[in-house]
Amino acid sequence: MNRIQTRLQHNKKILSIYFTAGFPNLEDTVSIIKSLEENGVDMIEIGLPFSDPLADGPTIQSISTKALKNGMTTKILFEQLKDIRESVKIPLLIMGYFNPIFQYGVEKFCKKCKEIGIDGLIIPDLPLEVYEEEYHSIFKNYGLLNIFLITPQTSEVRIRKIDAISKGFIYMVSSASVTGGKNSFGKEQLHYFERIHNLKLKAPQIVGFGIRHQESFFQATKFANGAIIGSAFVNFLRENSIQQIDTFTRKFNSLKK
Amino acid sequence: MKNSYHINEKGYYGEFGGAFVPEMLQPNLAELKEQYLEILQDKKFQEEFQDLLQHYVGRPTPLYYAKRLSEKYKTQIYLKREDLCHTGAHKINNTIGQTLLAKRLGKKRIIAETGAGQHGVATATVCALIGLPCVIYMGAIDMERQAPNVARMKMLGATIIAATSGSKTLKDATNEAIRDWIQNPSDTHYIIGSVVGPHPYPDLVARLQGVISKEIKVQLLKAEGKENPDYVIACVGGGSNAAGAFYHFLEEEKVKLIAVEAAGKGIDSGESAATSILGNIGIIHGSKTLLMQSKDGQITEPYSISAGLDYPGVGPLHAHLYQTKRADFMAITDDDAMKAGLQLSQLEGIIPAIETSHALAVLEQRKFKKEEVVVINLSGRGDKDLQTYIDYFNF
Numbered sequence A: 001m002n003r004i005q006t007r008l009q010h011n012k013k014i015l016s017i018y019f020t021a022g023f024p025n026l027e028d029t030v031s032i033i034k035s036l037e038e039n040g041v042d043m044i045e046i047g048l049p050f051s052d053p054l055a056d057g058p059t060i061q062s063i064s065t066k067a068l069k070n071g072m073t074t075k076i077l078f079e080q081l082k083d084i085r086e087s088v089k090i091p092l093l094i095m096g097y098f099n100p101i102f103q104y105g106v107e108k109f110c111k112k113c114k115e116i117g118i119d120g121l122i123i124p125d126l127p128l129e130v131y132e133e134e135y136h137s138i139f140k141n142y143g144l145l146n147i148f149l150i151t152p153q154t155s156e157v158r159i160r161k162i163d164a165i166s167k168g169f170i171y172m173v174s175s176a177s178v179t180g181g182k183n184s185f186g187k188e189q190l191h192y193f194e195r196i197h198n199l200k201l202k203a204p205q206i207v208g209f210g211i212r213h214q215e216s217f218f219q220a221t222k223f224a225n226g227a228i229i230g231s232a233f234v235n236f237l238r239e240n241s242i243q244q245i246d247t248f249t250r251k252f253n254s255l256k257k
Numbered sequence B: 001m002k003n004s005y006h007i008n009e010k011g012y013y014g015e016f017g018g019a020f021v022p023e024m025l026q027p028n029l030a031e032l033k034e035q036y037l038e039i040l041q042d043k044k045f046q047e048e049f050q051d052l053l054q055h056y057v058g059r060p061t062p063l064y065y066a067k068r069l070s071e072k073y074k075t076q077i078y079l080k081r082e083d084l085c086h087t088g089a090h091k092i093n094n095t096i097g098q099t100l101l102a103k104r105l106g107k108k109r110i111i112a113e114t115g116a117g118q119h120g121v122a123t124a125t126v127c128a129l130i131g132l133p134c135v136i137y138m139g140a141i142d143m144e145r146q147a148p149n150v151a152r153m154k155m156l157g158a159t160i161i162a163a164t165s166g167s168k169t170l171k172d173a174t175n176e177a178i179r180d181w182i183q184n185p186s187d188t189h190y191i192i193g194s195v196v197g198p199h200p201y202p203d204l205v206a207r208l209q210g211v212i213s214k215e216i217k218v219q220l221l222k223a224e225g226k227e228n229p230d231y232v233i234a235c236v237g238g239g240s241n242a243a244g245a246f247y248h249f250l251e252e253e254k255v256k257l258i259a260v261e262a263a264g265k266g267i268d269s270g271e272s273a274a275t276s277i278l279g280n281i282g283i284i285h286g287s288k289t290l291l292m293q294s295k296d297g298q299i300t301e302p303y304s305i306s307a308g309l310d311y312p313g314v315g316p317l318h319a320h321l322y323q324t325k326r327a328d329f330m331a332i333t334d335d336d337a338m339k340a341g342l343q344l345s346q347l348e349g350i351i352p353a354i355e356t357s358h359a360l361a362v363l364e365q366r367k368f369k370k371e372e373v374v375v376i377n378l379s380g381r382g383d384k385d386l387q388t389y390i391d392y393f394n395f
């Protein structure tokens, strides 16, 4: 069984954290991962920076630009993660746009992920249909779970299709938004969370985009199995050191039941 | 097997195209994909579209026999005068079509990206005409370089938003427009400005620009007693004026097509926009196509003296034409383009857009036979580029 699946079997709400590899400094990747695990984070998404991140808001855009300036590349990231499984036990995913993965070679990329002990990939601009037709068997061969997104606009037919092919979890995008949305969740979102819950999907659901404080974490996990925090954490790293990560994670850990 | 130059049922030209977009855009594109052909073929739509093309844009644009240019190059040169379209370039053929389409889709708001500002002006113009609110994304650097077009768009009532991410130019403006669309999925239509982006945009824009080659056929039959020229030459940024000029000749293999990219300061100078030569296959703005990128797959910033040609990708149709060798791709430097622009001004009394000057420069580099008929698509007029011409020639 994949680490993601094992982790999601427990009934507890999951706290998942996204960060962009290569920021604040090129060499921070491993210390951020270790610190997140030590501070009770259940799952980590390691962002592979891209020059043109279409689904991201200003925070992750500018951090990605910085990470690339710092010199981050796919090769360097893999090199940094080489021995990560000697210490880190929680599920690790890589989140990145398709072009850098395509240039590296999809099969070679998946093979490397398996060697390292990566459990899944989130590739926002790799559509379901292309994945099914061209890449599913490669992912399967290397034991990688591909994570699909759904949004408030996704039709039920499509959600069911995504559910059928999802082996890890479904990434529920909280609203019609790019990452880092500033609004609190209103009636519309809460209704959407509940609507998805009532579909009784087979795959667990984790909510992401715009989760940044206790209130939004609490609302997101009322029905879903967990939440992903990205921009808010990346912003935290702009102003705080890796040693202070516990002050960030503490407030969310207290809400996991 | 004979090559096809039209999209297949999955939205690909050969191996290029598709819709590599985040799930957030899936419903918008599905809606467009399901309806665009039906709407384009609808009789009422066509009536309204053709009426505006004729009475508002000023179509058909002349196919002008360039006598002095023909004498100089000892061949038969015709210029397709897209520069005489309202707003001064072919871009408006697309924006009229897409705005009418947006209305039929029930959209209440229009967004677009722009580089040089030509597509932005054409979009703002039609939005004023039809009465729809309009938001234009433009790179912060381009806003400085193209101040007159920014003023035009404002005067036409559009809201201009500066793209301040990444390299602050066309590719980033396109990213911002796509992000806007993600956040406004139901009431907004995104008018992409060239034959780029996810399926069905490349096909949609090519069909709307196809009016250019449709008219060439009719006009050439009158002038030369035959529909097909020997050559069609057009410049390629994203590729919309070329797609339009080539469209009805794609299957006529005897018509040779020449697509002209911007070599900037030279192919090997590191400052170039010759995508087909310098690029390789990847994903840009939702399309699998040729693009300029680092070996790690980061999209690189192109350069050309012409703001309308410095896009790091090329439409998937053109990637396919390049790969199948259906079109010949040439790269023209800044210097050669500027010379050709000056020459057209002084031989024919037409000041072309610098984009178009790249296509004109082919005449210096290729030998054509005396009796051959060469059609050059004069995609736009040079008013917007006057400052660049002035700076370059020290007028």
Ligand SMILES: Cc1ncc(COP(=O)(O)O)c(C=O)c1O
Residues within 6 Å of the ligand: B089, B090, B115, B116, B117, B118, B119, B193, B194, B195, B235, B236, B237, B238, B239, B240, B241, B242, B307, B308, B309, B353, B355, B356, B379, B380, B381
């Ligand atoms: C006059 C003119 N020609 C050509 C282009 C290049 O675009 P495309 O390749 O889509 O025709 C532009 C773009 O701004 C333009 O303004």
